[in-house]
Amino acid sequence: xxxxxxxxxxxxxxxxxxxIFLVFNVIPGxxxxxxxxxxxxxxxxxxxxxxxxxxxxxxIYHDKYFWIALKNTFLFVFGAVxxxxxxxxxxxxxxxxxxxxxxxxxxxxxxxxxxxxxxSVGLVWKKILEQDGVLxxxxxxxxSWLSTISIVMWLIITVNTWQWIGxxxxxxxxxLQSLNIELLEAADIDGANxxxxxxxxxxxxxxxxxxxxxxxxxxxxxxxxxxVYVLTRGGPAHYSEVLASYLYYYSFAAxxxxxxxxxxxxxxxxFACILTIALVRIIVMRKITN
Amino acid sequence: MNKEKINNYGATFKSSPAFYITTRLVVLFFxxxxxxxxxxxLSLSIRSPETVYSAKYFLIPEEFSFASYxxxxxxxxxxxxxxFPRMFLNSMVVVVSSVSLIIFLSIFAAFSFSHMKFPMKExxxxxxxxxxAMPAQVLLIPMFYLLxxxxxxxxxxxxxxAYAGFLIPIGILILRMFFEQIPYELTEAxxxxxxxDLQLLTRILLPLAKPAIATCIILLFLDTWNEFVYAxxxxxxxxxxxxxxxxxxxxxxxxxxxxxxxxAAVMITIIPVLIIFGVFQRWFxxxxxxxxLKH
Numbered sequence: 150x151x152x153x154x155x156x157x158x159x160x161x162x163x164x165x166x167x168x169i170f171l172v173f174n175v176i177p178g179x180x181x182x183x184x185x186x187x188x189x190x191x192x193x194x195x196x197x198x199x200x201x202x203x204x205x206x207x208x209i210y211h212d213k214y215f216w217i218a219l220k221n222t223f224l225f226v227f228g229a230v231x232x233x234x235x236x237x238x239x240x241x242x243x244x245x246x247x248x249x250x251x252x253x254x255x256x257x258x259x260x261x262x263x264x265x266x267x268x269s270v271g272l273v274w275k276k277i278l279e280q281d282g283v284l285x286x287x288x289x290x291x292x293s294w295l296s297t298i299s300i301v302m303w304l305i306i307t308v309n310t311w312q313w314i315g316x317x318x319x320x321x322x323x324x325l326q327s328l329n330i331e332l333l334e335a336a337d338i339d340g341a342n343x344x345x346x347x348x349x350x351x352x353x354x355x356x357x358x359x360x361x362x363x364x365x366x367x368x369x370x371x372x373x374x375x376x377v378y379v380l381t382r383g384g385p386a387h388y389s390e391v392l393a394s395y396l397y398y399y400s401f402a403a404x405x406x407x408x409x410x411x412x413x414x415x416x417x418x419x420f421a422c423i424l425t426i427a428l429v430r431i432i433v434m435r436k437i438t439n
Numbered sequence: 440m441n442k443e444k445i446n447n448y449g450a451t452f453k454s455s456p457a458f459y460i461t462t463r464l465v466v467l468f469f470x471x472x473x474x475x476x477x478x479x480x481l482s483l484s485i486r487s488p489e490t491v492y493s494a495k496y497f498l499i500p501e502e503f504s505f506a507s508y509x510x511x512x513x514x515x516x517x518x519x520x521x522x523f524p525r526m527f528l529n530s531m532v533v534v535v536s537s538v539s540l541i542i543f544l545s546i547f548a549a550f551s552f553s554h555m556k557f558p559m560k561e562x563x564x565x566x567x568x569x570x571x572a573m574p575a576q577v578l579l580i581p582m583f584y585l586l587x588x589x590x591x592x593x594x595x596x597x598x599x600x601a602y603a604g605f606l607i608p609i610g611i612l613i614l615r616m617f618f619e620q621i622p623y624e625l626t627e628a629x630x631x632x633x634x635x636d637l638q639l640l641t642r643i644l645l646p647l648a649k650p651a652i653a654t655c656i657i658l659l660f661l662d663t664w665n666e667f668v669y670a671x672x673x674x675x676x677x678x679x680x681x682x683x684x685x686x687x688x689x690x691x692x693x694x695x696x697x698x699x700x701x702x703a704a705v706m707i708t709i710i711p712v713l714i715i716f717g718v719f720q721r722w723f724x725x726x727x728x729x730x731x732l733k734h
Contacts, residue, residue, distance in 0.1 A: 181578060
């Protein structure tokens with residue numbers, strides 16, 4: 150600590166970043182909450198003219214597609230938190246303990262999709278999943294994957310998992326590298342076999358890393374928009390809409406209702422979800438550290 | 440040291456052939472799943488336009504040709520209204536300016552957080568941490584009007600400032616933690632030698648903080664280069680579209696597009712990233728891991 154008490158010069162260091170943060174993050178964030186109680190669309194100059202109370206929320210409450218979007222978002226988050234983390238855990242344990250000759254290369258290959266734009270990934274998969282795409286050619290089917298309501302969300306989850314599995318994998322790998330080796334050696338002396346060692350030593354020891362991965366995927370899951378937009382645009386008939394794409398559809402999409410007040414109330418709901426999660430996280434973290 | 444450690448771990452699992460075979464099979468399966476879509480797209484892009492629909496061999500083209508790449512360049516110019524060099528330039532302008540702005544401002548702000556005292560420091564810091572978890576879409580509508588109000592919508596500046604506002608907390612978060620890890624004796628020695636704050640920052644802290652700054656650059660580069668929603672909505676002029684925005688139009692375009700041309704266009708955006716990743720992969724993986732652990 151350079152100075153024990155507040156000095157004016159601190160302002161010069163802090164202010165530029167703080168200014169940008171306030172103007173382009175905090176203020177829009179708070180306005181978003183306020184705007185959800187107003188009705189406005191497209192080209193208005195004074196957004197705060199028409200106060201409508203909870204009307205926007207009532208509107209989405211009665212919209213069937215909002216509930217679909219909400220359900221899909223939770224499904225997507227579920228897939229990211231449990232399926233994606235689970236597969237990453239399995240792969241990292243296998244690669245780490247499997248004594249692979251080219252383990253660095255294997256990890257790099259699995260990590261590579263993470264650096265690609267979700268848009269590029271979506272476009273790659275879109276052609277594969279199309280009716281005349283290679284998946285049907287391999288399986289010998291003539292199935293329209295992305296326009297089947299019952300599986301379209303699971304396909305989006307699969308593509309998302311395909312892209313982000315390497316991200317969780319390298320985080321798990323870092324966790325494995327800092328593992329306490331003595332416990333495993335002790336287990337060897339006791340004659341434990343590999344599955345016992347993995348299930349009763351490695352996985353419990355990796356618990357903090359698992360929590361971290363789950364939190365990262367949870368946050369990422371609520372963000373998902375690009376992949377939905379590119380793969381299906383929320384279709385068929387809004388059945389693969391998630392909250393973020395539902396917001397986009399209501400506020401910006403060409404041919405959409407162009408009701409930004411309603412869009413703002415969707416933003417309010419996303420905000421509330423994240424805030425709830427953040428609070429739960431703080432409580433869980435306190436419990437872990439105690 | 441690291442190598443020895445891995446061998447030690449492995450030795451305890453080596454004796455089981457079941458484990459050996461399972462790991463190979465599972466990992467191989469996932470590698471194929473990861474690689475196949477990318478290789479397949481590559482394969483489509485290097486077929487001659489006539490043989491592109493013959494999926495007979497899946498990966499090996501019947502007839503090699505780079506015609507699709509030429510078609511893709513023409514398609515971008517005619518239908519997407521922005522050439523490939525131009526969209527890469529647009530992305531570069533946005534990424535380089537927003538990342539340098541964020542890093543520059545974050546260095547000073549992180550310094551004041553780590554080495555200075557001011558009122559409400561920790562609550563401000565907590566607000567910043569909380570904002571990292573917020574999805575970008577929450578800010579979309581008010582930000583859109585804010586940028587119209589400032590008269591900078593449809594310019595590079597719109598997206599640069601929006602990125603800066605959204606990502607500055609990440610820069611501050613990582614740099615503050617790093618600055619605080621630097622031993623107190625070093626800064627103290629500087630202070631007794633009569634160094635000013637600025638000298639302390641530039642002569643002592645920054646040279647030591649190079650790895651943290653590299654981490655920031657990697658994380659911010661990925662976030663901004665791949666970002667889609669802000670770039671799509673705040674820069675609607677086709678001539679300043681970034682790579683993801685122009686590319687997304689390809690998938691939703693109402694014009695017919697040959698699948699070879701489509702694949703070539705996608706590959707043009709993937710190949711540069713692949714090269715950069717190939718060169719810097721260690722830094723990428725280390726940076727991402729470090730960034731994630733800081734959450």
